[in-house]
Amino acid sequence: MFKKKKSLWLFLLPGLAGLMVFYVAPFIGGLYFSFTDGTINNSFVGFDNYTRLWKNEVFRLGLQNSLELSLICAPLIFVLSFTLSVMLKHLKEKSLFFRNVLLMPYLVPTSAMLIVWTLLFDYGGIVNRLVVGLGQERVLWLQSGAMRVPIVLLYVWKNTGFSVVIFSAALQSIPDEYYEFARLEGASSVKQASKITLPLILPTAFFVLVLGWVNAFKIFKEVYFIGGAYPDERVYTLQHFMNNKFATLDYQDVTTAAYSFALIVLALFGLMYLNKGVRGDAH
Amino acid sequence: MRTDNKTRWKTGKIISITLLSLMAILLLFPIVLTFLYSFFPVKEMNDLLGTRGNFSVDQWMDFPLSPSMVSLRQYYSLLIEKPIYLQYFMNSVFYAVVVLLFQAIVLPALSYALSCFKFFGREALFFLILLLMLMPFQVTMAPSVLTMKTLGLLNTRWAIILPLAVSPLYVFLIRQYMLSIPTDILEAGLMDGAGTVRTYLYIVLPACAPILGAACALSFADSWNLVEQPLIYLSELRDALPLSVMFNAIGESEKGVAFAGAALYILPAMLIYIYFQEDILTGIQLSDLK
Incomplete structure (x- = not known):
C-alpha cells in the first residue's frame, strides 16, 4: 500500500474529475430543478414537485410496471443462475463449453434479437404451437399484458449468463473437501446446495440479487423494441415516462422522478448495509 | 454405502449435463436461427416475415429449416447495395x-x-x-x-x-x-x-x-x-x-x-x-x- 505519494493524483484525477462532472455534479445541480417551479422566476416551491409527481398517474403507472417487471426478472435470474452455477460446479473442468454458451446472449445486442422474437412469439409462431401442443388456447403474445412474457424472456435470456459468471467465481472458492465430506455423510445434492453452498456464498448471492434487481429495474430496451415508445399500459416503464418528459423538456418532472427513484434505491442500499451489520454481529 | 453415494453423485452429474444441454440449446436457438435465416434468399424471407401477424386460428406460420437455395444475397444487399x-x-x-x-x-x-x-x-x-x-x-x-x-x-x-x-x-x-x-x-x-x-x-x-x-x-x-x-x-x-x-x-x-x-x-x-x-x-x- 502506497502512502503519501504525489503520483496518486496522476491516477486519481482523470477518473475523479469524470465522476464529478458527469455523475456527482449533475446529481447535486439537478436538485435545484426538483425544488423550483421552472417559470421565469424559478421560485422555490419546496416539495410541491414531489407531491405533484407522486400523484401523477402516468408516473405511478411507470413506477409500478418497472417494479413489477423487475420483481419478475430479478428472482427468475437469481434462481436460474444459482441452479445453473451449482450444476456447472458438478462438471468441474468440463463446464467451459456450457459457461461460454450461457454468457453468449449477454454479448448479443437486444435489437438484433427482435426479429427472431417476433417470429417465435407470432400468433402463428413456434411458441403458440407449443402452447396448442400442451392443449391450451393460442395467445396474442405481442399485445397488451401478454407482451410481458416475451419481454421478460428476452431479458432473462440475455442477462442470466452474467450472474452465472459471478456465482461460478464464488463457487470455485469453496473447497471440494466440504462436498466430499457431505457425500460421505450421505447428504443429498439439494441438501449440499442449501447447507454448504448457499451459506458460503451468501455475500455474493446478496450482491447478485441486489445488482440484478437494480439492473432489472431499468428494463427498457426489451420493452422499447417489442412495444415501442408508447407501449401498452401494462408494460409502460419509468424510462418511457422519463423519455417522454424529456421530449417535452419538462426538467422539473424528470429530475423529481430521478430523485424519488434514488431515494428508493438508497433505502434498499441501507437495508443491504443493515443486513450486513446484523450478519457481522452474528459471527 | 460408499458406492451408493458415488452412483448418486454420478446421477447428479448426468442430470446436470442433461439440463445444461437443454438450456444451451434453448439459449443458442435464437442465435442459430438468425444465422441460418441470414443465408436464405431475400424473397423467401420477405414472404416468411410477411405472414406474421395473421390472426386466423386455423393458420400456422411456416418454419423452414433449409432454404430453397443457399444465398448470400442478403449480405450483398446490406454491404454493397444499401450503404x-x-x-x-x-x-x-x-x-x-x-x-x-x-x-x-x-x-x-x-x-x-x-x-x-x-x-x-x-x-x-x-x-x-x-x-x-x-x-x-x-x-x-x-x-x-x-x-x-x-x-x-x-x-x-x-x-x-x-x-x-x-x-x-x-x-x-x-x-x-x-x-x-x-x-x-x-x-x-x-x-x-x-x-x-x-x-x-x-x-x-x-x-x-x-x-x-x-x-x-x-x-x-x-x-x-x-x-x-x-x-x-x-x-x-x-x-x-x-x-x-x-x-x-x-x-x-x-x-x-x-x-x-x-x-x-x-x-x-x-x-x-x-x-x-x-x-x-x-x-x-x-x-x-x-
Missing part, C-alpha cells in the same frame, strides 16, 4: 472503440488509486462509486442531461462517450481484482526503486490482464447495445445514432435482409467474446466482496 446499414454500423463501431480507449486510460488508473494507495477519503470515494454503480440509469441520466446542455455537449457524440468513460461498474470490478494482488509484490517493486508509475505499468497492469480483458468484452457489449443514451442525448443528431437504435427502423423498409443484418450485428460481439472468453471466466472475481 445506410454500414453507416450506422460504423457509428456503433466508433462508440465502442472510442469509449474503450477512454476507459483504458481512466478506469484502471482510478482502480489503482483506489486499491494500492492510502489516502484520505478513499473509502468514501469507493462507497460513492458503489452507490453510482447501483443507481438505476434513469437516476444519473436525468440530471446529467442538464450538465450536457450546460457544457454544450447535448446532441454531440461526446454526450454518449464521456459518461461511459467513467463507468462505475468497471472501476468496481477492476478494483476488486487489484485487491487480490499480494502487497509484497508492490512493496518489492518499491524496494527496487520502481516508482508508482512503473509499478502500475509493469506489475499491476500485467497482473490484471484477466479482468482488463473481461472489462473490455463487457464494455464492448454495453456500447454495442446502447439504446437509452442515444434516444435522450442524440435526439436531434440522427446521423450519429448507433445501429442499436436504428436497426429495426432500417429493417422496416426491407425485411428480407433483416436476418443478415442481425447476424452481421451479432458477429463482432461474438468474436470479441471468443477472444476474451477465458478472461471473462477467470477475471470476474468478487472474493473480496466488501
Whole structure:
C-alpha cells in the first residue's frame, strides 16, 4: 500500500474529475430543478414537485410496471443462475463449453434479437404451437399484458449468463473437501446446495440479487423494441415516462422522478448495509 | 454405502449435463436461427416475415429449416447495395472503440488509486462509486442531461462517450481484482526503486490482464447495445445514432435482409467474446466482496 505519494493524483484525477462532472455534479445541480417551479422566476416551491409527481398517474403507472417487471426478472435470474452455477460446479473442468454458451446472449445486442422474437412469439409462431401442443388456447403474445412474457424472456435470456459468471467465481472458492465430506455423510445434492453452498456464498448471492434487481429495474430496451415508445399500459416503464418528459423538456418532472427513484434505491442500499451489520454481529 | 453415494453423485452429474444441454440449446436457438435465416434468399424471407401477424386460428406460420437455395444475397444487399446499414454500423463501431480507449486510460488508473494507495477519503470515494454503480440509469441520466446542455455537449457524440468513460461498474470490478494482488509484490517493486508509475505499468497492469480483458468484452457489449443514451442525448443528431437504435427502423423498409443484418450485428460481439472468453471466466472475481 502506497502512502503519501504525489503520483496518486496522476491516477486519481482523470477518473475523479469524470465522476464529478458527469455523475456527482449533475446529481447535486439537478436538485435545484426538483425544488423550483421552472417559470421565469424559478421560485422555490419546496416539495410541491414531489407531491405533484407522486400523484401523477402516468408516473405511478411507470413506477409500478418497472417494479413489477423487475420483481419478475430479478428472482427468475437469481434462481436460474444459482441452479445453473451449482450444476456447472458438478462438471468441474468440463463446464467451459456450457459457461461460454450461457454468457453468449449477454454479448448479443437486444435489437438484433427482435426479429427472431417476433417470429417465435407470432400468433402463428413456434411458441403458440407449443402452447396448442400442451392443449391450451393460442395467445396474442405481442399485445397488451401478454407482451410481458416475451419481454421478460428476452431479458432473462440475455442477462442470466452474467450472474452465472459471478456465482461460478464464488463457487470455485469453496473447497471440494466440504462436498466430499457431505457425500460421505450421505447428504443429498439439494441438501449440499442449501447447507454448504448457499451459506458460503451468501455475500455474493446478496450482491447478485441486489445488482440484478437494480439492473432489472431499468428494463427498457426489451420493452422499447417489442412495444415501442408508447407501449401498452401494462408494460409502460419509468424510462418511457422519463423519455417522454424529456421530449417535452419538462426538467422539473424528470429530475423529481430521478430523485424519488434514488431515494428508493438508497433505502434498499441501507437495508443491504443493515443486513450486513446484523450478519457481522452474528459471527 | 460408499458406492451408493458415488452412483448418486454420478446421477447428479448426468442430470446436470442433461439440463445444461437443454438450456444451451434453448439459449443458442435464437442465435442459430438468425444465422441460418441470414443465408436464405431475400424473397423467401420477405414472404416468411410477411405472414406474421395473421390472426386466423386455423393458420400456422411456416418454419423452414433449409432454404430453397443457399444465398448470400442478403449480405450483398446490406454491404454493397444499401450503404445506410454500414453507416450506422460504423457509428456503433466508433462508440465502442472510442469509449474503450477512454476507459483504458481512466478506469484502471482510478482502480489503482483506489486499491494500492492510502489516502484520505478513499473509502468514501469507493462507497460513492458503489452507490453510482447501483443507481438505476434513469437516476444519473436525468440530471446529467442538464450538465450536457450546460457544457454544450447535448446532441454531440461526446454526450454518449464521456459518461461511459467513467463507468462505475468497471472501476468496481477492476478494483476488486487489484485487491487480490499480494502487497509484497508492490512493496518489492518499491524496494527496487520502481516508482508508482512503473509499478502500475509493469506489475499491476500485467497482473490484471484477466479482468482488463473481461472489462473490455463487457464494455464492448454495453456500447454495442446502447439504446437509452442515444434516444435522450442524440435526439436531434440522427446521423450519429448507433445501429442499436436504428436497426429495426432500417429493417422496416426491407425485411428480407433483416436476418443478415442481425447476424452481421451479432458477429463482432461474438468474436470479441471468443477472444476474451477465458478472461471473462477467470477475471470476474468478487472474493473480496466488501
